[in-house]
Amino acid sequence: MSCKRRDFLSLSGHAALGLPLLSLASCTRRDSQLPSPTARWQSLIAYLEKEIPSLLQRAPATPGAAMALVADAKLLWSRGFGVKDRTTNAPVDADTVFEFASVSKTVFAYVVMKACEKGILDLDTPLTKYTPERVLIGDPRLDLITPRLVLSHRTGFQNWRAKTDPLKITFTPGAGWGYSGEGYYYLQSVLTQVTGHVDSNDCKTYDDGLRVCATDFDAYMRSNLLMPFGMTTSGYIYRDGMARPHDEKGRMLADRKSTRVDAARYGSAGQLHSTVHDYAKFLIEIIAPKPPDAYRLNAASLQEMLRPQIKVFGPISWGLGWAIEQHPGMGDILNHSGDNPGFKTMTAASARRQSAFIIVTNGDRGFDDIIRPILRSGPMREFLPVTV
Numbered sequence: 001m002s003c004k005r006r007d008f009l010s011l012s013g014h015a016a017l018g019l020p021l022l023s024l025a026s027c028t029r030r031d032s033q034l035p036s037p038t039a040r041w042q043s044l045i046a047y048l049e050k051e052i053p054s055l056l057q058r059a060p061a062t063p064g065a066a067m068a069l070v071a072d073a074k075l076l077w078s079r080g081f082g083v084k085d086r087t088t089n090a091p092v093d094a095d096t097v098f099e100f101a102s103v104s105k106t107v108f109a110y111v112v113m114k115a116c117e118k119g120i121l122d123l124d125t126p127l128t129k130y131t132p133e134r135v136l137i138g139d140p141r142l143d144l145i146t147p148r149l150v151l152s153h154r155t156g157f158q159n160w161r162a163k164t165d166p167l168k169i170t171f172t173p174g175a176g177w178g179y180s181g182e183g184y185y186y187l188q189s190v191l192t193q194v195t196g197h198v199d200s201n202d203c204k205t206y207d208d209g210l211r212v213c214a215t216d217f218d219a220y221m222r223s224n225l226l227m228p229f230g231m232t233t234s235g236y237i238y239r240d241g242m243a244r245p246h247d248e249k250g251r252m253l254a255d256r257k258s259t260r261v262d263a264a265r266y267g268s269a270g271q272l273h274s275t276v277h278d279y280a281k282f283l284i285e286i287i288a289p290k291p292p293d294a295y296r297l298n299a300a301s302l303q304e305m306l307r308p309q310i311k312v313f314g315p316i317s318w319g320l321g322w323a324i325e326q327h328p329g330m331g332d333i334l335n336h337s338g339d340n341p342g343f344k345t346m347t348a349a350s351a352r353r354q355s356a357f358i359i360v361t362n363g364d365r366g367f368d369d370i371i372r373p374i375l376r377s378g379p380m381r382e383f384l385p386v387t388v
Contacts, residue, residue: 037071044069044379045077051377055370056082061250062363064092064243065370068276069383070349070356073288075280084362085244086252094277097233097242098360099256101338103345104272105184107282109151109321111225112187113301116147120194123148123304127190135186136167144173147187151320152309155183161208177310177318181269188217188268196220204261214260217267228295229285231278236263236271245342248364253342270340276358283349283356286334306334306351315387325387335386339367346371348386355384 052065064082068075080092115121121130127150128134128143136142145155156169157180167182192198192215202214218236226234238257245253256262258271285296286306292298297305308317308324317324322334331352338345344366349356357380361370374380375388 037074037076041069041071041076041383044383047377047379048077048374049079051374052081052370055373059365059369061246061248061365062361062369063246063250064096064363065359065361065366066092066094066096066098066276067359067374068094068280068357070280070283070287071354071383073284073354075277075284078276078280080276084242086246086250087244092243092362095233095275097239097273097275098345098362099242099245099270099338099340099343100272100274100279100345100360101270101340101343102181103279103336103338103347103358104268104270106321106336106347107221107225107272108184108188108268109305110282110286110297111221112147112151112191113297113305113320114224114295115191115195117298117301121147121191127186130190131193133193135189136169139169141169141173145183145186146173148309148320149173150180150183150187151305152318153177153179153183154310155180155186157182157186161210163207166208167210177312181266184269185265189264192217192220192264198264199260202261204265206265210265212261212265215264217263218260221267224295225282226278230281231274234272234274234278236267236273238273242273243343243360243362245340246363247342250363270338276360279347279358280356283347283358287349287351287354287356306332308332327385330385333384333386337367337388344371346375346386346388348384350384353384357384 056062063086064084066080068078070076078094080094080096082092084090084092084096116123124146126143127145134142149155154174154177156171156173158170159179160181161167196216199214203211205211222235244255247253263271290296305320307319309319311317315326323336325333325335327333331350333348333350335348342364343362345360347358359371372388375386
């Protein structure tokens, strides 16, 4: 797809869902006299198509960006800007694959919720009940950690362990909030042991001496969410042609070329490789889901995922896999940011407004130079306000 192509095609239809959180979606007027979503937001699209190239030009440390908008639970617009890397100057388009960083957690949380529906896991059963392996020796508080506490960042684990900062529990699980990629790794490893395959012949040692072996995590996520949702370009293993990472001075970083072992370590927490087109399909399933099936959540599971589990600060709470920004009179706005070396991402969605967006960049300054200015602008705040 050309980086200049505008895509106003609907990705999918949607079914009404009887959830308190989502009930207002079914009350949306369908009056033929109202302007179409495309016409209503034409000025926003025009603004983005002018402003994003301008921001990239004024902030050359960030080579490229891509963005998609969902309105009325349909893909309204998507486009790429700038270049994938400084070497080839290949243009970014809406089908360019980026690292989605911590936005990956939203997709994994959905799969965990479905595993709980199927009885593979239970949201409130300690993970130590599923495996004899203990990720932390000598701390009995490990036996308190459940899938619910992982998905809402209440495990007590630090974000990531390091050689100088071994894995530890910093507060009694469930008693506080602390963002943790390690928690997601722990849950992923347990889910893999229960459902998947571990290849003990393909292993690697990470920080703090952690030995991780390859698993079928990529295949599991493809078969249980990505392919059923039509996210055919997404996955967790490096492939040629992806956008390449750049540091805060715009210098190209080495590709991480993630492997099956890397996916076993970081997949759930930050290694989803996707496009704005693909991820928009997932957003639509969140705000206007199709009827439940072998892959899609039922109403109760979706409601549980999207309700606040713990207050974090101000209007921000955390659900299961999502931050939740509560707006009086407007309803809850789901959001999540992502921060990998050389990639910055941001997504938000509102079931009540049937709207969502995803924006990705391939530079360490992408959030400050591109994402924050766009999301703080009047046109975007009218579309979907998010605190950034």
